Amino acid sequence: MTSTLTPPVRKRSALTKGQLPKFAPYVVLGLALVIGAAILALIGFNAFGWGIVSAILFTAGLVGWSAAAEGGRKAKDKLATCLVVGSFLVALLPLISVIWTVLVNGLPGLLDPGFLTTSMNGVTGAFDNKSVEEGAPVIGGIYHALLGTIQITLLATVISVPVGLLTAVYLVEYGEDRTLARAITFFVDVMTGIPSIVAGLFAAAFFFAVVGPGTKTGAVAAVALSVLMIPVVVRSSEEMLKIVPNELREAAYALGVRKWRTILKVVIPTAISGIASGVTLAIARVIGETAPILVTAGFATSINSNVFSGWMASLPTFIYTQILNPTSPSNPDPSSQRAWGAALVLIILVMLLNLGARLIARTFAPKTGR
Amino acid sequence: MTTTSLTQSRGAGRAGDKVFSGAALAAGCLILAVLFGVALFLVIQAIPALVASPDQIQGGEGFFAYIWPIVIGTLIAAVIALVIATPVAIGVALFISHFAPRGLASGLGYVIDLLAAIPSVVYGAWGAAFLAKEISPAYEWLAANMGWLPIFQGPASATGKTILTAGIVLSVMVLPIITSLSREIFLQTPKLHEEAALALGATRWEMIKMAVLPFARPGIVSAVMLGLGRALGETMAVALVLSSGALTASLIQSGNQTIAAEIALNFPEASGLKVSTLIAAGLVLFVITLGVNMIARWIISRHKEFSGAN
Numbered sequence: 155m156t157s158t159l160t161p162p163v164r165k166r167s168a169l170t171k172g173q174l175p176k177f178a179p180y181v182v183l184g185l186a187l188v189i190g191a192a193i194l195a196l197i198g199f200n201a202f203g204w205g206i207v208s209a210i211l212f213t214a215g216l217v218g219w220s221a222a223a224e225g226g227r228k229a230k231d232k233l234a235t236c237l238v239v240g241s242f243l244v245a246l247l248p249l250i251s252v253i254w255t256v257l258v259n260g261l262p263g264l265l266d267p268g269f270l271t272t273s274m275n276g277v278t279g280a281f282d283n284k285s286v287e288e289g290a291p292v293i294g295g296i297y298h299a300l301l302g303t304i305q306i307t308l309l310a311t312v313i314s315v316p317v318g319l320l321t322a323v324y325l326v327e328y329g330e331d332r333t334l335a336r337a338i339t340f341f342v343d344v345m346t347g348i349p350s351i352v353a354g355l356f357a358a359a360f361f362f363a364v365v366g367p368g369t370k371t372g373a374v375a376a377v378a379l380s381v382l383m384i385p386v387v388v389r390s391s392e393e394m395l396k397i398v399p400n401e402l403r404e405a406a407y408a409l410g411v412r413k414w415r416t417i418l419k420v421v422i423p424t425a426i427s428g429i430a431s432g433v434t435l436a437i438a439r440v441i442g443e444t445a446p447i448l449v450t451a452g453f454a455t456s457i458n459s460n461v462f463s464g465w466m467a468s469l470p471t472f473i474y475t476q477i478l479n480p481t482s483p484s485n486p487d488p489s490s491q492r493a494w495g496a497a498l499v500l501i502i503l504v505m506l507l508n509l510g511a512r513l514i515a516r517t518f519a520p521k522t523g524r
Numbered sequence: 525m526t527t528t529s530l531t532q533s534r535g536a537g538r539a540g541d542k543v544f545s546g547a548a549l550a551a552g553c554l555i556l557a558v559l560f561g562v563a564l565f566l567v568i569q570a571i572p573a574l575v576a577s578p579d580q581i582q583g584g585e586g587f588f589a590y591i592w593p594i595v596i597g598t599l600i601a602a603v604i605a606l607v608i609a610t611p612v613a614i615g616v617a618l619f620i621s622h623f624a625p626r627g628l629a630s631g632l633g634y635v636i637d638l639l640a641a642i643p644s645v646v647y648g649a650w651g652a653a654f655l656a657k658e659i660s661p662a663y664e665w666l667a668a669n670m671g672w673l674p675i676f677q678g679p680a681s682a683t684g685k686t687i688l689t690a691g692i693v694l695s696v697m698v699l700p701i702i703t704s705l706s707r708e709i710f711l712q713t714p715k716l717h718e719e720a721a722l723a724l725g726a727t728r729w730e731m732i733k734m735a736v737l738p739f740a741r742p743g744i745v746s747a748v749m750l751g752l753g754r755a756l757g758e759t760m761a762v763a764l765v766l767s768s769g770a771l772t773a774s775l776i777q778s779g780n781q782t783i784a785a786e787i788a789l790n791f792p793e794a795s796g797l798k799v800s801t802l803i804a805a806g807l808v809l810f811v812i813t814l815g816v817n818m819i820a821r822w823i824i825s826r827h828k829e830f831s832g833a834n
Binding site: 256352443445500 | 810
């Protein structure tokens with residue numbers, strides 16, 4: 155009789171005994187946030203400190219509870235998990251901070267009328283002083299720098315893509331593990347590590363020696379960027395050519411097609427989406443390079459549409475000079491507004507190129523039949 | 525002579541083959557020539573500075589006295605960057621390869637790759653305008669409480685534009701490089717090793733310690749060295765963030781300089797022997813990074829042969 159009256163006691167399964175309950179992390183997280191807020195309230199609240207203190211409290215709480223309930227091995231596992239997740243969150247901080255800083259500081263500059271359509275030609279410190287002291291609008295823009303960046307990058311692409319693609323073809327189709335092919339692979343890898351400023355100095359030294367001392371034009375900058383871009387193009391194209399199935403090549407050979415026509419009509423068209431996305435990523439990499447352009451193309455304030463003569467501006471060097479040498483040294487604010495606006499444009503360009511690379515890879519990918 | 529029609533090739537196709545393979549070979553050789561040319565032209569343009577009498581070089585004590593403080597400064601900045609970036613990068617790589625939910629992993633990897641996409645000049649601007657300002661109270665604290673250590677000797681820089689700030693910005697820039705390479709290596713760990721460890725009752729951390737990290741050690745070393753190569757040669761972050769000066773031991777005072785930043789700051793206005801001096805400095809940087817990269821690549825290529833056995 156008595157057994158029917160007492161409610162049945164729900165026993166924990168032997169399998170889950172000695173484990174923290176599923177809700178444990180959430181409870182500890184809630185407590186850590188509350189206690190963290192309380193501690194921060196005592197010493198002066200800020201969101202960054204709150205996050206750090208809460209994270210430390212959460213780790214300590216969870217690991218301590220786990221050590222008490224589950225033993226040392228499980229506690230160590232929890233500690234490692236916390237540290238690994240924590241390092242990922244720490245890595246996100248600068249990304250968010252950089253993008254936020256550029257957005258907040260760059261939007262006013264970008265929204266200035268004429269920012270994208272005028273150059274800095276004739277914009278002197280007097281105008282900047284006037285805009286700060288009398289509230290006149292900030293004039294001057296990045297048209298010349300945008301034009302320069304596009305021209306230099308385009309020329310660099312025109313140089314790098316044929317050389318890079320042909321080298322990749324050599325490595326995959328003709329190399330056959332020869333000493334030369336292995337040497338090229340090794341030195342291409344080494345070339346990816348050349349500091350960008352050394353690439354710039356090489357182009358400058360080369361043109362100083364061949365054309366004449368002090369030669370600084372957009373074309374020199376394009377050569378410098380090519381030195382940085384070629385290895386990236388080679389690596390990505392090589393990877394893409396390697397994954398073209400051998401059956402396609404053999405089918406073409408069996409039909410009596412020559413090797414060069416096989417490569418041009420079968421291998422490259424199959425891999426073209428990957429190659430195009432690799433090239434786009436390479437462009438995204440070099441479009442933000444500052445140092446090589448600084449030492450090879452100088453900096454200009456007016457529009458220069460000829461890459462082969464005269465100094466040329468570019469977006470990165472524009473940002474650099476506007477921050478380091480403001481147009482009006484006594485009132486650097488308009489200059490820094492222009493610099494942040496240009497930085498925002500540059501980041502948008504790079505992100506669009508990255509996004510474009512992904513879209514190209516996805517849209518034009520060959521059907522695999524699976 | 526009827527068999528010749530099979531063995532004999534028609535002219536046009538054969539010429540096409542020769543031209544195409546020749547062009548491919550030439551492109552490959554061009555790359556070797558460019559790398560050789562980089563060294564050659566840097567040496568040619570640097571010779572005037574190397575043979576000039578000591579009093580003509582900036583500082584008046586010869587090229588060696590000019591270059592060694594900035595070599596040391598370059599190494600300090602790179603070491604700071606690696607000390608900060610390496611543990612975080614390995615943690616992030618482990619998170620993406622072994623901890624994150626499967627469906628999210630590739631997306632999270634892409635987010636970290638975004639760090640590599642941001643141009644260096646933007647990092648420099650961010651470091652100078654945001655980070656330096658935010659971090660200077662921490663330097664005050666370090667100078668007050670840890671000042672007995674030579675590296676934290678006060679007075680701290682009021683602007684925060686120190687070599688430590690530059691090192692922190694550099695660490696953000698090398699993080700995606702170390703992360704993406706270590707991630708690749710972690711994912712190559714033989715599945716059987718991992719599953720064997722888990723089947724013996726290992727926790728996830730013990731599995732990583734026993735199976736993943738020993739397998740990945742050479743890969744991590746070379747990833748860190750490639751990061752080192754990047755940190756040594758990075759220009760803009762340092763040029764914009766650091767307010768440079770003479771070589772000092774303290775990391776929280778303004779001072780020190782790196783080779784790349786020295787070149788970027790002075791080259792645009794340089795002329796005559798100064799150009800040669802800066803190109804010679806670039807040559808030194810080239811030799812250092814070339815050495816670091818070659819060792820890193822050599823470790824990777826040696827590792828490839830081992831892992832092929834699995």
